[in-house]
Amino acid sequence: MRESQLGDLTVSCLGLGCMGMSQSYGVRADDAESIATLHAAIDAGCTFIDTADVYGDGENEELVGRALAGRRDEVVLATKFGFKRSDPTSPAPPTAVDGSPEYALEALDASLRRLGVEHIDLWYLHRRDPQVPIEETVGAMASAVEAxxxxxxGLSEVNGETVRAAHAVHPISAVQSEWSLWTRDPETVVLPTLRELGIGFVPFSPLGRGFLTGQIKSEADFPDDDMRRTLPRFQGENFQRNLDLVEQVKALAASKGVTPSQLALAWLLAQGNDVAPIPGTKRRKYLAENLGAAEVSFSADELAALDAAFPPDAVAGQRYQQGGMDLVGK
Structure with missing residues (x-):
């Protein structure tokens, strides 16, 4: 698999997001299949592994740690801190954050224990705490590098101003935010800022939380405990409008002889070698399909057709309910 460059950090061009192995998308996969998926990813050269301390309230880091036992040196391991889940039983995304220096270092030590490793390759602030100056949070994170x-x-879901302020304290290698054909927001301000500063971009939910796979037909496809039931884009009239958009992706994919997932991921890869999407899956069969995107290329006309099908303002509905949106781009 070819590589992407996140600042000075080299990673596989496609990574593996592990959140869905422990939470958010309905019935949890069995741990054996999740670990087999992680091993299959590494064997295929997809060695950029992404988790967070809040996923499954720490269970996801423990799962990833078990999968990496004996294989730690084969991967670039990323995790995040900052979120605090007030109600572990709720499928909705957490909205409580803590970016204090004290909590940052406490969270890091907890992540290292759960993962069973001595160091993290890429450590993100999951969301900026609006009550704590970003310089203070990044200062604590920098002390962990020194140690x-x-x-x-890295940082997640921040605006250009925050990136600049953080980067002035310590070099930021990557910013992680939602970016896909149906979430084009980063392209206006954040991405140009990152490229000016030499920072890489890690798109999460590059398949639109499954919407761009073409497999979702109705809200009834989601289990009762699926996070997507709480998101405006998956509700009511928004759902149908967005479903109509996906039909265009399916048609373009069919004409190219690839799956909709491969088309959507390949579009992101075509944006530059400073981009490393992290599609999530908990099953080996979908992993293999996703990794096939690395072999897909586009002509200029094909890229123009995709842009026309999914202009930045085409998608209906906010990405999160208002509490989650209040933490985006801070």
Whole structure:
């Protein structure tokens, strides 16, 4: 698999997002299949592994740690801190954050224990705490680099101003935010800022939380405990409008002889070698399909057709309910 560059950190061009192995998308996969999926990813050269301390209230880090036992040196391991889940039983995304220096270092030590590793390759602030200056949070994160517990630093869902302020304290290697054909927001301000500063971009939910796979037909496809039931884009009239958009992706994919998932992921890869999407899956069969996107290329006309099918303002509905949106781009 070819590589992408996140600042000075080299990663596989496609990574593996592990959140769905432990939460958010309905019935949890069995741990044996999740670990087999992680091993299959590494064997295929997809060695950029992404988790977070809040996923499954720490269970996801423990799962990833078990999967990496004996294979730690084969991967670039990323995790995040900052969120606090007030209600572990709720499928809705957490909205409580803590970016204090004290909590940052406490969270890091907890992540290292759960993962069973001595260092994190890429450590993200999951969301900026509006009550704590970003310089203070990143200062604490930088001290973890100096202590050898972390190699590179990242931020998630921040605006250009926050990136600049953080980067002035310590080099930021990557910013992780939602980016896909149906979430084009980063392209206006954040991405140009990152490229000016030499920072890489890690798109999460690059398949639109499954919408761009073409497999979702109605709200009834989601189990009762599926997070997507709480998201405006998956509700009511928004759902149908967005479903109509996906039909265009399916048609373009069929004409190219690839799956809709491969088309959507390949579009992101075509945006530059400073981009490393992290599609999530908990099953080996979908992993293999996703990794096939690395072999897909586009002509200029095909890219123009995709842009026309999914202009930045085409998707109906906010990405999160208002509490979650209040933490985006801070």
């Amino acid at each position: 050898g517990k972390v190699r590179y630093l």
